[in-house]
Each structure stands twice: as structure tokens, then as C-alpha cells.
Amino acid sequence: MIVVKNVSKYYGNFCALNNITLELHNGVYGLLAPNGAGKTTLIKMLATLITPSQGEIVYDGKNIIHMDDEFRALLGYLPQQFGYYNNYSPKQYLLYLAALKGMGRKDSIRIIKELLEKVALSEVGNKKMKKFSGGMIQRVGIAQALLNNPKVLILDEPTAGLDPKERARFRNLLSELARDRLVIVSTHIVSDVESIANEVIMIKHQEVLYKDSVENICNTLAGHVYETTIDYGHLDAFRNRYTVLLEKQESGEMNIRFIHKGAAAEGWLSVTPSLEDVFLYEYRDEIRMEV
Amino acid sequence: MNKEIFRIPMPDKQTIHIQTQQIVVAASKQKVSFISYLKSMHQQIGIKHLFSDRSELIFAWITAIILSGLFLVKPEPSQANVHDMYGFIFLISPVLFLTLSLYTYSNKIISGTFEVEMTCKYNVYQIIAFRMLIFSVIAIMFNTMTLVFMSMIYEDVHFARAFMISSTGLFAFSILILFAVMKRRSTVAAAATIIGWTLGNLLLIYMDNPIYRDILVNLPLFVYALVFVGTLYGYLKSLNRFIHFQYAEGDY
Numbered sequence: 001m002i003v004v005k006n007v008s009k010y011y012g013n014f015c016a017l018n019n020i021t022l023e024l025h026n027g028v029y030g031l032l033a034p035n036g037a038g039k040t041t042l043i044k045m046l047a048t049l050i051t052p053s054q055g056e057i058v059y060d061g062k063n064i065i066h067m068d069d070e071f072r073a074l075l076g077y078l079p080q081q082f083g084y085y086n087n088y089s090p091k092q093y094l095l096y097l098a099a100l101k102g103m104g105r106k107d108s109i110r111i112i113k114e115l116l117e118k119v120a121l122s123e124v125g126n127k128k129m130k131k132f133s134g135g136m137i138q139r140v141g142i143a144q145a146l147l148n149n150p151k152v153l154i155l156d157e158p159t160a161g162l163d164p165k166e167r168a169r170f171r172n173l174l175s176e177l178a179r180d181r182l183v184i185v186s187t188h189i190v191s192d193v194e195s196i197a198n199e200v201i202m203i204k205h206q207e208v209l210y211k212d213s214v215e216n217i218c219n220t221l222a223g224h225v226y227e228t229t230i231d232y233g234h235l236d237a238f239r240n241r242y243t244v245l246l247e248k249q250e251s252g253e254m255n256i257r258f259i260h261k262g263a264a265a266e267g268w269l270s271v272t273p274s275l276e277d278v279f280l281y282e283y284r285d286e287i288r289m290e291v
Numbered sequence: 292m293n294k295e296i297f298r299i300p301m302p303d304k305q306t307i308h309i310q311t312q313q314i315v316v317a318a319s320k321q322k323v324s325f326i327s328y329l330k331s332m333h334q335q336i337g338i339k340h341l342f343s344d345r346s347e348l349i350f351a352w353i354t355a356i357i358l359s360g361l362f363l364v365k366p367e368p369s370q371a372n373v374h375d376m377y378g379f380i381f382l383i384s385p386v387l388f389l390t391l392s393l394y395t396y397s398n399k400i401i402s403g404t405f406e407v408e409m410t411c412k413y414n415v416y417q418i419i420a421f422r423m424l425i426f427s428v429i430a431i432m433f434n435t436m437t438l439v440f441m442s443m444i445y446e447d448v449h450f451a452r453a454f455m456i457s458s459t460g461l462f463a464f465s466i467l468i469l470f471a472v473m474k475r476r477s478t479v480a481a482a483a484t485i486i487g488w489t490l491g492n493l494l495l496i497y498m499d500n501p502i503y504r505d506i507l508v509n510l511p512l513f514v515y516a517l518v519f520v521g522t523l524y525g526y527l528k529s530l531n532r533f534i535h536f537q538y539a540e541g542d543y
């Protein structure tokens with residue numbers, strides 16, 4: 001179990017995260033927030049790449065910084081920018097990293113073979129990585145994070161650059177992995193975590209906004225999300241009055257999904273809120289909602 | 292938890308060996324000496340991965356050859372001042388070693404593998420500390436070879452003195468640069484140390500200060516030997532500290 005205790009992070013005078021407190025158990029946590037919210041900052045602190053300016057992070061009661069290599073031995077980490085040596089093949093690179101993780105060679109070879117299958121790269125295992133597409137490199141990154149069968153798996157935007165098929169494969173892999181470990185996945189793509197996260201953590205104004213199940217987070221908007229159809233000409237007026245989540249043009253009219261916290265008007269259809277609705281609503285000031 | 296253990300496939304011999312050793316190391320965490328730490332690192336990672344990049348080694352050889360060339364070709368034998376020669380030996384001896392270590396570090400930053408490697412059990416600093424030790428041995432061997440040639444070409448250059456000057460230079464410089472990296476935690480500090488070292492030494496050589504000249508040429512050998520042992524000790528100590536070093540702000 002990881003506990004983040006009153007952690008703040010400053011870059012010079014700039015406060016990137018303020019007084020974050022979280023308790024994380026086994027399972028998948030989706031760290032969901034828009035660009036620049038501080039996801040990577042939190043993740044780097046969890047991976048001991050940077051230290052908190054205030055507060056501490058403990059694993060089973062021990063400060064992860066003091067645990068030093070003992071904590072790193074439990075850790076699997078995929079950075080947002082996954083780097084590689086141009087002239088290495090995935091097998092060579094993974095063997096190298098396995099060695100740095102203190103794994104025996106025979107074990108490494110067996111595990112690497114399994115992992116390359118899991119991320120569908122078996123056929124190119126010996127090809128130089130400089131010839132790889134972005135998605136393929138990202139999959140090497142995912143495999144790399146799993147090498148030491150980590151108890152704590154931290155992935156910073158792992159689905160960036162993956163096609164829908166690989167995204168789905170990745171989601172299945174994650175929920176399979178999460179049974180006996182702690183998985184933290186940062187993303188700004190709602191569908192990546194909606195179906196697999198046991199809990200979603202949302203950060204707003206440098207603080208934790210929600211840390212709850214998808215269902216509970218969605219319920220915060222229960223009864224406030226509607227859909228209706230309006231004339232194209234009324235669109236601007238409508239946008240000014242309500243928080244519009246989605247606009248779709250349909251045979252000259254506009255199909256609109258929006259939020260209203262008050263009595264409903266006629267012709268409005270009350271709908272069940274989705275995680276995307278909450279995301280768009282909570283970050284409406286940060287996100288420019290242009291169609 | 293206990294039930295799960297029986298489903299884990301039997302680890303291979305090397306893993307068992309490594310893990311037994313890790314348990315021993317963990318049990319005696321305080322007492323692990325620098326040398327035994329390096330030993331277990333060598334055993335677990337292997338030389339092949341510790342010196343993973345072949346281009347690095349080629350780069351090293353080229354640097355080494357150019358340097359030896361510089362040493363041998365530079366001044367005309369008849370006109371060379373022996374104290375200038377010693378001064379240059381002191382100045383240049385860490386260069387090979389420096390290029391080897393900096394290359395490793397910047398290569399990891401440039402390829403973007405730094406972060407991933409930093410979160411491995413053996414992180415970048417531990418690898419670099421290990422390599423620095425090996426590289427310093429290589430650098431000393433090269434310096435020694437060059438000095439043997441020099442003392443044959445220039446009658447006034449005495450091998451024993453030149454050897455101690457060059458090794459002291461190497462260790463003193465390493466202590467400085469490790470200190471800069473660990474205290475100031477930035478590449479700027481490292482660069483400043485390198486520039487400071489070079490300018491400072493050049494200044495000393497060109498000012499032609501009699502005291503400096505005296506230290507180089509006339510200081511008794513046993514005093515040099517003392518300084519040499521002192522810097523060697525300091526060097527090993529800072530390497531040991533570097534192994535357990537963690538950087539704080541993320542602005543590497």
C-alpha cells in the first residue's frame with residue numbers, strides 16, 4: 001500500500017501540486033486530468049525521480065526515498081517520453097534493463113519472450129528500434145515496465161500513440177495485471193480508464209478533486225445532464241446559458257448534451273452522466289470547447 | 292500471499308544465487324563495503340551490460356590516442372621546461388577519464404533512457420560510479436604508458452614524479468566533479484568545474500609562479516606519495532557516496 005501524505009511540489013516558486021493526500025491499494029487507479037494539471041509531477045514523485053517539496057510518500061509504512069533500491073526493485077515505470085537506444089533491438093534493450101533490475105539472465109530471456117508476446121512484438125523482437133513506429137516503441141515501453149513483475153506499476157500516458165486495437169489489448173492486459181498489484185495509469189483520455197479503473201483520481205487547481213469509483217464520480221452530476229435538439233440559430237444563446245458538453249449536427253438541427261443544475265425545461269431528456277461529462281464539466285475553464 | 296508462492300515457477304540458478312546474495316546484503320545493510328557492493332553489481336549486471344555501448348569504447352580509444360599524441364608531440368624536446376611539462380600532465384590527465392564518464396551520462400540523457408534507468412534497482416549513478424572506477428584505472432594505465440614514453444623522450448621528466456602528478460590530478464579532479472554534481476545537483480556545476488579546472492591550471496602554468504614551480508619540480512617524492520594516497524582515498528570515498536546519491540529536483 002502506498003500513502004501519499006500531504007505532498008506538495010514546487011518548481012521554484014511555481015506550485016505544481018498542493019497538499020495531495022492519497023491512499024493507494026492493489027487495483028487500477030486512473031489519474032485523469034487535462035494537460036499541465038500535474039499528472040507527470042505526481043507520477044515522478046511516486047517513481048522517486050523527483051522528491052516532494054513537502055510531505056512524504058510511504059510504501060508499507062516506509063518512506064520510498066529512504067527505501068532506495070529496495071523500492072526500485074518493486075517498481076515498474078513507463079515515462080511519458082520513453083527513450084531507447086537507436087541501435088538496440090527490443091530484446092537487447094529489455095535484456096539490458098533486466099540486468100539493471102538485477103534479474104538473472106535465464107529468467108530474463110524467458111520473461112522477455114512472454115512479454116513481447118503480450119504486447120504483440122514477438123515478430124520484431126530482433127529488429128532495431130530505430131525502425132519502429134511510435135506505437136511499437138510505446139509497446140516496448142509497456143513491456144519494459146513489466147520486466148521485474150513489479151508490485152507497483154506506474155504508467156505515464158501509456159496509450160499515447162496506440163491504435164484502438166492495441167488500446168483494447170492494453171486495457172485487458174492492465175486489468176489482468178491489477179489483480180495482485182498496484183497500478184497507476186495517467187491519461188487525459190477518459191475511455192482509457194473508464195472501464196478498467198477501480199478508482200479515478202482527478203486533479204484540479206493543484207489539488208485532488210476526486211478519488212472515487214467511476215460510478216460515484218459520475219453520480220456527482222446525476223440529474224443534471226440533459227440532451228435536447230435546438231435550432232442552429234439558437235446555438236449561441238444556448239451556449240451562453242448552459243455548459244454544453246457535446247454538439248452534434250443532425251439534419252439542420254443541433255443535438256446537444258449539456259449541464260443544467262435546476263428545473264428542466266420541456267423537451268429536455270435527462271440522461272445518465274458519463275465520466276467524460278464530469279471531465280468536460282469540471283475542466284470547462286481549462287478546456288476550450290471549440291467544435 | 293503464502294499460497295501464491297507455490298505457483299511461482301522455479302527461478303534459475305543465477306537468480307537464486309543473486310537473491311541469496313541480496314538477502315545477505317540486506318541483512319548486513321550497514322556493513323556492505325564499497326568493494327563488495329561493486330562486486331555484487333558486477334555479478335548481477337555483468338560487464339557486457341555495464342559497458343553496453345560499443346560506440347562509447349571506440350570513442351574512448353580515439354580520445355586516448357589523440358591525448359597520447361598531444362603529450363608526445365607538443366613541445367620541442369630541447370626547449371621544453373620541465374615544470375611546464377609537469378603542469379600540463381596535471382592538467383590533462385583527467386581528460387580521458389572525464390570524456391569517458393560524461394559521454395555515458397549525456398548519452399543516456401540524449402536518448403531519453405535516463406528516467407527509465409533511474410528507476411531500475413541499479414540506477415544511472417550506480418552504473419556511472421562503477422564505470423568511473425574502471426575508467427580511472429584505464430586512464431591511469433594510459434597516463435602511465437604516455438609518461439613512460441615522455442620520460443624516454445625528455446630527460447628531465449622523471450617517471451615516478453610524473454606518475455604521481457598525473458594520478459593526483461586525476462583523483463583531485465574526480466573528487467571536485469563528484470562534489471559539484473552531488474552538492475549543486477546540476478550539469479551547470481559540472482561544466483563550471485571542468486572550465487575552472489582547465490583555466491585555473493593554465494593560469495598557474497602561464498603565471499610561472501616560483502612556488503608552483505617548486506611544488507611541481509622540487510617537492511620531495513614522499514610528500515607526493517602522501518598526497519597521492521590522500522586523493523585516492525578521497526576519490527574512493529566520493530564514489531561510494533555517489534552510489535547512494537539521489538538527486539532531488541529533477542533538473543538534471
Ligand SMILES: Nc1ncnc2c1ncn2[C@@H]1O[C@H](COP(=O)(O)OP(=O)(O)OP(=O)(O)O)[C@@H](O)[C@H]1O
Pocket residue numbers: 011014016033034035036037038039040041042080188541542
Ligand atoms: N521541471 C519543471 N520546471 C518547471 N515547471 C515544471 C516542470 N515540470 C513541470 N512543470 C510545470 O508543472 C505543471 C504540471 O506539469 P506536469 O508535467 O506534471 O503536467 P501533466 O498533467 O503531466 O501534463 P500533460 O498531460 O501535458 O503531460 C505544468 O504547469 C508545468 O509547466
Ligand SMILES: [Mg+2]
Pocket residue numbers: 039040041080156
Ligand atoms: Mg504528463
